Amino acid sequence: MEENFVTFFRKHNLTKGYTDNEINQFVSLLQEITYKAGEIILKEGQKNDSFYFLYDGELLVMKYDDVSDNYYLINSMKTGAQFGEMSVITGESTSAMVKAKTDCIVLVLSHKNALSHEVNTKLLLACSRNVSKRLQLISEKQARLLAEEARREREKLTLEIQQRDQELTICSTELRNTKKHFTTLYLDQYEIDESRPFGDIIGTSPLMQNIFELIKSLSDTDTTVMITGESGTGKGMIAVAIHQMSKRSNEAFISVNCAALSDELLASELFGHKRGAFTGATEDRVGRFQMADGGSLFLDEIGDISPKQQAYLLRILETGEYERVGDSKTLRVDVRVIAATNRSLEQKVSEGTFREDLYYRLNVMNILAPPLRDRKEDIPLLSDHFRKHFNQQLNRKVERFSKEARRLLTNYKWPGNVRELRNTIERALLLCRETKLQKHHLPQEFSTSNDVGYTHKPKQIKKEITPDTKPVLDADTVNSALVASYWNVTQAAKSLNISRVHLHRLIKKYKLTRD
Structure with missing residues (x-):
């Protein structure tokens, strides 16, 4: 059998440069082991101190998968293959399991025998060169894999960034539209x-x-x-x-x-x-x-x-x-x-x-x-502005104010300021069907109060009203106060010198309604 082994190693890559004497010495150090199909030769993760040469048969190289809790095939070896040298030279545990696919014969050289004979120096050097080449190939492969993974990650990241940019653009547009909506809403109001x-x-x-x-x-x-x-x-x-x-x-x-x-x-x-x-x-x-x-x-x-x-x-x-x-x-x-x-x-x-x-x-x-009462010279300008505005809004054709109407507007105290002026002009244009807005289109209180410094008191209450006095306020007095304040209950109650609750009772009592 040893003759067959000698012939085998004369053709083997690792021992091609050996003399016949060196090959004979080398073969004498080998241990022949027969494995049945399915037997495990090397376990993944175990320590190994031997070189293995597959003399006959076929082997499977497999790795363990944590997710599936099973082994998967990564390579196969046939007659002439050697394995185990990586873990011997690097000192690391085996990276995969080697298993017999068929009945096979494996020749094993222990690390101890390899170091004890000079003939194996060439073998160790050759194995080292092979390991270096394999490590280089592995490194290059890993580098390619890493580069490919980096490329995929970069493409994925680029796609995510583009999607986020699109989402951000949409959100920014929505926010701008919302801002514009609120701004327009306020301006329109x-x-x-x-x-x-x-x-x-x-x-x-x-x-x-x-x-x-x-x-x-x-x-x-x-x-x-x-x-x-x-x-x-x-x-x-x-x-x-x-x-x-x-x-x-x-x-x-x-x-x-x-x-x-x-x-x-x-x-x-x-x-x-x-x-x-x-x-x-x-x-x-x-x-x-x-x-x-x-x-x-x-x-x-x-x-x-x-x-x-x-x-x-x-x-x-x-x-x-x-x-x-x-x-x-x-x-x-x-x-x-x-x-x-x-x-x-x-x-x-x-x-x-x-x-x-x-x-x-x-x-x-x-x-x-x-307050508007402190800038009376602006009242004619404001009145004309509101007249033009409500002409358009109410489909009216009021071209000007009469002198008396303008005088009443200018001399009024305007406790509600520009807002009250605006509401007054709107009300007057609703009533006016002419081209000139007259005195009678203004609230009645303007005529009766203008010369006495009207301050929302249609009928002056000379005495403070208290629960003890409880004067009787007639319907006309209450109604005048409400009309003058445009049915602002708080202002009307204040002008009558009574509480809001009291005013509500009077409104209910006299069955007053806002026209």
Whole structure:
């Protein structure tokens, strides 16, 4: 049998350069082992110190798969193959299992025998060269695999980035459209013409010219502005004009009426909320600050917010940072804040109901919207503006006011300011079917009260009404107060010097209705 082994190794790649004597010595060191089909020759992960030569038969090389808990075939070997040298030279455990596919004969050279004879020096060198080549091939293969994997990952990442970019573009478009919608909604609500520098702010009086100059001076700054003044003086229009004249004019103008929302709803409205933050929060919500990012946010009735919301507002004014309701992630925005109030914030600060630090943050620049009674020279201009507007709205053809009507409009005290003037002109045009608006088209109270400094008191109550006195107010008196205040129950009750509850009882008693 040894003769056959000698013949075998004369043709083998590892021993081609051996002399006959060296091959004979080499064969004498080998151990012949016969394996039946299915027997395991080397286990995966075991330590190995021998060189194996497949003299006859066929072997399978297999690896274990953790997922399937089974072995899978990675290679096969036939007669003449050698194996085991990788683990001998590197000292590492076997990387795969070697199993007999058929009955086979394997010649084994132990590491100990290989080192104890000079004849095996050539073998070790040849094996080392083979191992180096195999390692190089493996490295190159791994490099190719890694490069291919990197390419696939790069393509996958590129695709994901493109998809995210598309999603971001869609979201950005939706956000821009939402911002535009809210801006348009506010402008439409107050019928503001954004093509004009100061919108629909009309006036030639010194007071209004001063406001126009202030607005211009703010055009190249991001200064926080506080607008104060009575109800109906046009604080919202001034806010829009500040935005339109600023470098943020192409961005959103977002408005929030702070008095119209509860504390919890105001927080969600201003800062947004995360899904599940509270009962009813079924989806994420973008807050008004985020909608106004890059533009302006108008906080109307700022004096009505709670101390808790004041603290949140102060932080975002100082740092530009905030968190949505129910979210711990900090967001940043770049927003110009314009606030407005018809209350005395100085008094609220002294009473301890409004933070002093927030007051100074908001009140960097203060603009006082003057009451209409202090700029009577603007009343004719405003009256003509509203006449033209409601001619179009109501399909009327009123060309001018009579002298008496204009005199009554100019001399009236206008406790409701520009808003009341607007409503009065609208009502008058509804009644007027002529080309000239006459005195009788105006509310009756204008004629009866104009010369006595009318202040919403159709019949002057000289004595304060108390539960003890309980004077009887006739139906005409109550009705006159309601008409004069355009059925504003609070104002009518105040003019009659009675409570709102008392006024409601009288309305019910006299069966008064709004025409």
